[in-house]
Amino acid sequence: MLQVQERETTAAEVFGHNVRRYREKQGMSRFRLATNAALDDRQIRDIENGTHNPTLLTMERIAAALGVDMPRLFEREQDTPGAFPLAALQPAFDRLPLAEQGRVLAVLRLLLQVSKE
Template identity: 40%
Template sequence: MLTMSSESAPDSQATQEFVTRIGRRIRTLRKQRGWGVQQLADAAKLSRRMLTDIELGQANPSLATVDRVALALDTDFAALALPENDAPGAEAEGTLVWEARDGSTALLLGATENPRAELWRWTLTPGGRYDAEPDRPGAQEIHHVLAGRLTLALETGPQMVGPGQSATIPSDQQYAYLNEHTEPTVFMRVVSGA
């Protein structure tokens, strides 16, 4: 489960499009269930104010928060985040879901429903870091480094993955992605069971 460093206003146009999309979809699904804002906020363990801001596209929720709301609505992150295939302007190269002030990015490229899996492309600038929250028990991630070197900060200790190498980790633990080097790190990420 991913998390941005803070829940605030979006930093870029692409991030604003993502925030607007998920807010609209959350509101639609909530209303289809006949739920009020407070009912969904309670189910997702959020404040009513935070959920209202998310639905209005006025908050930049952590990816972990989006995951919690998706779970409460009996859907998944990708169903809230990805554009419709036939939507005008649907991103051919992925949906920008996270962008740090240092230029680090995470693109959601696609997802499957059964079994649930997500394909991501990440870029971490030198010194870049992304802290994640634990996923559901049994969830795991596969990382394949295309360029640079990725450090996976795990509860059991750091794991270094170099160019052309892959690593699989259980993601039901605290973990982080780090680029501790002077060149950008680009890696693919597959999430299963989250």
């Protein structure tokens, strides 16, 4: 019987996937990202496709152009189908005033209590 082995996703593929995801989330074109990061459009394309291993300087430029902390560009998506990536909400949560953050946390605590019952 033929067994298919799943290939481990490379760091370059994870990085590229996240670059594309954050770029598209912001409605930014690949050309605009390349311009903002002082890179070539083809280089961004190859990075997003996971076929190019960017230098540390290139990764820093891309993160800065996207306004994202570089570690976020290496986060692997959860393997649980249908799982909601709470990390995606962190930037919006961080922009809330402290009082609003407290209210959001209180609501989340209530939701956790209800789900346990």
